[in-house]
Amino acid sequence: MGRDWTRRELVERLGAAGLLGSLAGCPSDDPGPGPDEQTPTPRTPGPTPESETPLDVERQTEEWPPDAERYGTVVDVAEAGGDTGGSESVLPILESIDPDDTLVRFPPGEYRLDGSWRVEEFERLAIVGPEATITTDPGITGPLFGLGGDGDARDLAISGLTFDFRRADTGPRPIYAAVEDGLAVSDVTVRGEMDLDQDGMRFGVTREEGTGVVRRLRMPDGGDPRFTNTGCYVGEDHRGHVAFADCRIDGFPDNGLYASPAVGRVDVVGGVYRNSGVSNVRVSGPATVRGVTVRCDEARRSVPNMRGIRLREGSGVLVENCRVVMEKVTASDGGITCAKWLDEATIRDTHVTVAADDVPAVWAKEPDAVGADVRRHPIQLRGLTVDGSAARGAAVKVSYRDGTLIEDLCLCQSGLDRDGVHVLASADGVLRRANITVTGRPLVTRRAPLARRDVRLHSLGRIGALGGPSCGCR
Template sequence: MSRRGFLGAVGLGALGSVPTGTAGAATLDDQYRTVVDVRDEGADASGGESVSALLADLVDDETLLRFPPGRYYMDAQVRASGITNVGLVGDDATLVPADYDDFEGPTYRLFRLGTHYDPGRDICVADFDVDQRGTGTGIRAFHLSAADSLRLENVDIVGRHDSGTWGPVLVRVTDPGGSGVVSGVRMPDGADWETETPGDLWRGPTGILVNDHRGHLTVRDCVVNNFPDNGLYVQGEGTVSVRGGRFANSGPVNVRIGAREAAVEGATVVVDDRAPNYRAQIPMRFDYAEAVDVEGVDLALATPNGDALQLRGGVERATIRQSDVSIGAVPASGIVARRGSGPLSVVDVNIDIESSGNAIRALGDGGSLVVQGGHVGGGATGETLRHAVRCERDGSEFRQLTVDQWGGGRRRGLALLGDDAVVYDCRIQSSDWPVHARGTNVWVEDNYLNSYSGTGSIRIGPSADTVRVKNNELPDGIEDDGGSAVLVTGTTY
């Protein structure tokens, strides 16, 4: 069985590490024509002498390199383009990069297997620590380009990246029909800003970089913290799935994706440390995609430095469901759909917002906004942005949504600024108007709308036309500022 066949048989997305026990080793070894114990070939496992030149000679097609327990010092890149069925597997093995002055630049990488123009195939790297605790260290440990069958698994980057060179990982799948997995890659110690390092990489390194990507990639259970130039950054024409993992305090974006299709499930993104040089530390941003699906994520912004989730104009369709967003008392918004982005569905999403921002904001010139279920709560005021939900889009619907915004400062509930809007079976309470309608053909039915200040349960603006208010409970009445064709039936005050 080929390496590709083996991965297909066990499942390319398997969570477990590449087996290294006796039975497991035999199974893995059988996938390669040649199996090499690098220490048997003369590699110094004490960390005293560089193994770079030796490894460059050993890496070959149909070859598995096994690294027994020890420390392997490297001071130059190991490169192999167009390579097929190659494996690097550690067993309590640590790779130790030289510091900035001693590493052979400008190719600051440990391993470059394949390139975007001459990719490899069937690449497997697993079970390594990379020790960059030394002063002036930090390296792109693995730069992997495969047409198909790429696997990077169980890698710990130990120590803060303070050399000012490329970030720890770059991967890509170049064949539209190819696939790959990055699983259990952990880099919790982050990196320094470029001005604080001997290197000159603009801004500083990215944690996990995926560019020129055309196949499918799964990023599973990774940990990426505090990188100056994005935590996880995906760019290309392929698809990507982010499953689980924790991403924290990177800037300008923790999880930034541009892809044909993007899915994020079960990930946690945290911003609780506002780095002084970072202009923004947005938890999640989608630059473009035919479809974006986000489910079961937890976006926790104790000290916000940017919106929680942004959909840029290149996103054609997006769904966000069964997720939690919490935003501290620094002005920032929750879910933001920029101009030009397509239809957005927000289903059973709970947003707790203490800052004067919009929990949900859908700017105009885009597709509809549908909000089904979920809750917006917290002590946000209306000092900066007044509405909990601001919708400038036509054809939007709000069903079974609960809003409770009691923080004062003219905080309002739902702004309907587009045409053809429906508000049905919602419970909205806010310091000021729970609903403000300014568009044409607005239907408000079976809702409870309460203003804590008594200013009015619903305000109908002078530009509103054809507004139907049916079977609602409006303790604070209707404030009609000159809307046209307003019909109220079955409503109690």
């Protein structure tokens, strides 16, 4: 089969091209009037292409899982002699497979791997097992499926596998997949807490023009807090465009979806991310986080700084139509944070509820350095709703961020001594169409000239906090 046909089957038929294209476009500048850590990865993102085939991200893909008739070779692991009861390892069978133009089928059953199946070079490889469970032995570190990497690998489809790590001392990296183009992962589940000192999934697209989609990845049982492990990682070798759609990742000590080292574009669309440390969703520009739900409501010991969404560095970052709930945390410096290496970001039409005391809903931190080519309003908060019963501190914090734009803000916090918006040492800021109701000071500016228009400020004081405020916005 030719290269063009391969791309259609493994990318366009999955809806990847439309999904990625519909997310491409960075937020535009404001047209209206207006007056930890680590050494960041070098980033040189180019222009983002506009969508040619917009796709409703809720659309299901009828052609998924991959059709065996589209592959030159089909290997049925059970028919090849594999044990479907999980007693004998099927690794020797996998290692005997020629991966090119091959679909590997795991029929219903349990399959044990006592080591890593590593395939560095291939073209058109599919692994399918909608009723198959993969188990392993205690102490095996994985990855169980090590696909691509330094070799010439492209067009990889993985569908329907369940990894069962409920036994003690199991929980290696299930999948490491790094291909040049055509990554398509769907309906993969990890059961059981990952209790080895090893990170979880890793995905990447290593060519700039390459694309990939990870759909409905499920990792609900998290990782053992004894180890600083990440749930899903997009590494430094990622140069293309990958989207995570409708995934669920819960309870990892060191980031849920950790995509900020990636040089290429990462988009996160829909899905639920809960109770991970450092951040539940972590991206750098260019990136989009759209329609995502983040909830922190379980404070486990040794799970640090439970941020909701962390915007790490770069520009061209958009957070849109997201729901962030910060109820209970070990510690946290924000529901949505803009790290000091971040140049530009837009947060719009997003609702943040904070019940954890001293935790801001949004914090744009003092920048390490800002490039000369940033837009007029580098940090933009548009259509932001903040509510909840958090006490003390401020709901929105802006520190040393010149030109910050805040518009269409509804902020209502009922906890004692809770302030609204703090702007520190930030010139040329704009606040317009804002309704702020808190028990403390609605607006605090220090060395921060702020152009205001249509701003309503309400301070309820301690008595008002008892019954909860009525915001009167939206």
